[in-house]
Amino acid sequence: xxxxxxxxxxxxxxxxxxxxxxxxxxxxxxxxxxxxxxxxxxxxxxxxxxxxxxxxxxxxxxxxxxxxxxxxxxxxxxxxxxxxxxxxxxxxxxxxxxxxxxxxxxxxxxxxxxxxxxxxxxxxxxxxxxxxxxxxxxxxxxxxxxxxxxxxxxxxxxxxxxxxxxxxxxxxxxxxxxxxxxxxxxxxxxxxxxxxxxxxxxxxxxxxxxxxxxxxxxxxxxxxxxxxxxxxxxxxxxxxxxxxxxxxxxxxxxxxxxxxxxxxxxxxxxxxxxxxxxxxxxxxxxxxxxxxxxxxxxxxxxxxxxxxxxxxxxxxxxxxxxxxxxxxxxxxxxxxxxxxxxxxxxxxxxxxxxxxxxxxxxxxxxxxxxxxxxxxxxxxxxxxxxxxxxxxxxxxxxxxxxxxxxxxxxxxxxxxxxxxxxxxxxxxxxxxxxxxxxxxxxxxxxxxxxxxxxxxx
Numbered sequence: 001x002x003x004x005x006x007x008x009x010x011x012x013x014x015x016x017x018x019x020x021x022x023x024x025x026x027x028x029x030x031x032x033x034x035x036x037x038x039x040x041x042x043x044x045x046x047x048x049x050x051x052x053x054x055x056x057x058x059x060x061x062x063x064x065x066x067x068x069x070x071x072x073x074x075x076x077x078x079x080x081x082x083x084x085x086x087x088x089x090x091x092x093x094x095x096x097x098x099x100x101x102x103x104x105x106x107x108x109x110x111x112x113x114x115x116x117x118x119x120x121x122x123x124x125x126x127x128x129x130x131x132x133x134x135x136x137x138x139x140x141x142x143x144x145x146x147x148x149x150x151x152x153x154x155x156x157x158x159x160x161x162x163x164x165x166x167x168x169x170x171x172x173x174x175x176x177x178x179x180x181x182x183x184x185x186x187x188x189x190x191x192x193x194x195x196x197x198x199x200x201x202x203x204x205x206x207x208x209x210x211x212x213x214x215x216x217x218x219x220x221x222x223x224x225x226x227x228x229x230x231x232x233x234x235x236x237x238x239x240x241x242x243x244x245x246x247x248x249x250x251x252x253x254x255x256x257x258x259x260x261x262x263x264x265x266x267x268x269x270x271x272x273x274x275x276x277x278x279x280x281x282x283x284x285x286x287x288x289x290x291x292x293x294x295x296x297x298x299x300x301x302x303x304x305x306x307x308x309x310x311x312x313x314x315x316x317x318x319x320x321x322x323x324x325x326x327x328x329x330x331x332x333x334x335x336x337x338x339x340x341x342x343x344x345x346x347x348x349x350x351x352x353x354x355x356x357x358x359x360x361x362x363x364x365x366x367x368x369x370x371x372x373x374x375x376x377x378x379x380x381x382x383x384x385x386x387x388x389x390x391x392x393x394x395x396x397x398x399x400x401x402x403x404x405x406x407x408x409x410x411x412x413x414x415x416x417x418x419x420x421x422x423x424x425x426x427x428x429x430x431x432x433x434x435x436x437x438x439x440x441x442x443x444x445x446x447x448x449x450x451x452x453x454x455x456x457x
Contacts, residue, residue, distance in 0.1 A: 198346070220238045233265075247351070252329075324450045329442075371429075
């Protein structure tokens with residue numbers, strides 16, 4: 001008798017192993033009408049247990065009702081699929097077996113399954129005894145229909161149009177502020193930096209000016225920073241690049257590397273989590289940076305591979321054709337511009353400038369027109385962003401003549417007006433006129449084309 005039991009046990013074990021090998025799970029039943037989402041429950045091993053794929057079933061009511069299915073005559077069910085047929089001798093009619101589900105936006109979602117609604121995750125959960133509802137996160141998304149619809153339905157009031165950008169769809173506003181901006185608020189002592197005073201006639205300034213038209217081919221292209229909070233580095237490199245090309249009259253038309261600042265300017269900076277403009281310009285002045293070809297932008301936190309003491313040639317970089325530059329690209333100390341006309345005068349004389357602005361929710365959705373912050377977004381969900389002002393102008397609108405700045409953003413050409421945006425000028429909209437910086441590039445000698453820094457030693 002014992003030998004027979006052993007033989008039966010070995011046969012049943014072999015069959016169990018063979019069946020189990022057909023499934024990629026351990027301890028769960030294959031999908032079926034009784035246990036479609038959750039496997040059999042564990043428990044004690046006694047004379048009531050029977051082997052089934054990867055686990056044991058019981059002929060008692062040991063397992064509680066897991067709501068995989070409901071039977072009208074039974075309140076406590078075993079969770080194994082053969083419970084009724086093997087233990088009770090009954091087979092529930094198909095109509096009495098169902099998988100709980102929720103209805104969401106015209107579709108059915110099974111219990112414990114999740115779907116995404118814009119930036120929020122929604123999950124079908126049990127609420128009460130036998131009720132099932134979709135429970136959703138309630139975070140604010142970058143793309144919100146109420147802002148889009150309100151701005152676009154009343155263009156006369158707001159003066160600009162909004163757009164649903166696929167790049168931002170499905171992302172939380174908090175994520176956008178953390179990853180699509182990236183300029184840390186200036187320290188108090190930096191904010192009180194004495195502005196540079198220049199002597200000029202404000203009345204001589206033109207009504208319209210565009211650096212791209214004034215210096216064709218010398219203004220750096222629009223970048224896309226991606227999901228890296230690097231506006232501090234991109235705007236610094238872009239302003240310096242433009243000024244090198246303008247001041248050198250094209251001899252050093254170079255695209256400088258923001259990635260170099262992200263990776264190598266690490267003292268007091270946070271790489272792809274933000275940085276201070278004053279520290280970026282100080283690093284630029286003391287150590288210099290390389291060009292884009294030498295260290296391309298990746299928008300990630302990469303290790304700096306350029307020793308600070310190495311010059312441009314030692315770093316393996318190639319200087320612009322026709323000049324004898326050996327040192328890295330450096331600038332004189334950065335200076336601050338105090339008001340609207342100072343900013344305009346400096347752009348005309350030296351090239352684009354760097355500005356820090358406060359970004360509200362609605363700015364992410366800007367498409368065209370002259371931007372001004374609306375009352376549609378929360379006042380406490382903001383961040384700081386660095387941009388490049390390249391010009392200005394005015395425009396006749398339904399509200400009269402409105403002055404604006406033309407500004408280069410770093411969210412790619414698909415955003416805004418081909419990568420640019422216009423914003424109200426002269427009223428410090430979004431603090432854009434409160435902290436504006438410029439710096440003078442140290443270019444090679446215009447006559448000999450020799451390295452200026454080497455000549456000064």
